[in-house]
Amino acid sequence: MNITKEQAFSLVELLYSLLLLSILLAVATPNLKLLIERNQEGALRDSLIAFLNEARSHAITLRRNVRLCGSSDGLTCDGDWQRYWLMITTDNDQTIQLHHLSDTADLCWRGARDSIEFHPNGTTLLGNGRFSLCRSDGVAWQLVLSRQGRLRFAGDEGAGCCPTGDTTS
Template identity: 40%
Template sequence: MTPMPSSRSTGFTLLEHLIALTILAILTTIAAPVLTKMLQNAQDQAAMEKLNTLLHLARSQAVEHRKTLRLCPSKDGIDCTTDWSEPWLLSTEQNQKLYHSRPYSGASPLRWTGFSDALRFHGNGTSPTSNGRFYICNEQIITQQLVINRQGRIRRSAPRENQEQSYRCL
């Protein structure tokens, strides 16, 4: 007679499952805030890049058509407002609409500081009365910033400049 093969259970015990779930819960608790902050930074960066593209488009169209173009926030696509979290309107001085964007998609509020509420690019590409800066604050620190000078040039600010300008977030 041949002996019966011994059968041994190879599954996980309840204790092993509980330990694995506890470790998973701890790791999730640690990772969730980091992932949320990364997502927020990515949304803010994408929104600022969209604005940067639109600013360059407005300037190049003003030069190409030799007309003054206006960029401003506009809820209805007709009248300008002061809240840059609204959709953006690119139009001529005679209110001929050229572009009306979707609403601002950043996770943090977009702020503008400058001479007037609307940006104007003249036919020669300058923006003499519209110099200023767009910036996004996150936890009282500027994380993204675009600077527009009187010549109409648009640039991203350096991290050091963002730190120096963080008083604007208070």
């Protein structure tokens, strides 16, 4: 007669394993949240870079002035860079492209005007400007746009965040 021994976890072993798992999750969860936030910030930065480069490319290709602006409603330029970005030809105000931000970001533009205009040669109308993305602990990143239409990543140094609610400071 073969006697087989059943194998299982005791209640104490199971509770101990659950306790250990809950401690590990409590430690890992805040780091995961931070990782997700940083990922979203990077995705927004990459979208903005692509949108700016595409506008510059359209201006050169179409041989027309192309204006980028922020919009709260997706229809008119009002300097609110947190909801929509519009790409418009300046000669007939035709919208070439509309970009909707999925989450409201604390993004602001600091420049001579509240919009960016690319000439057919790829340069901007009125000198340098910078985009800043802010979070509760300060500036997440900044993109500097030169008069030649080139972008430079500025990290978190330099000018601070725009005042709350002001996207064109």
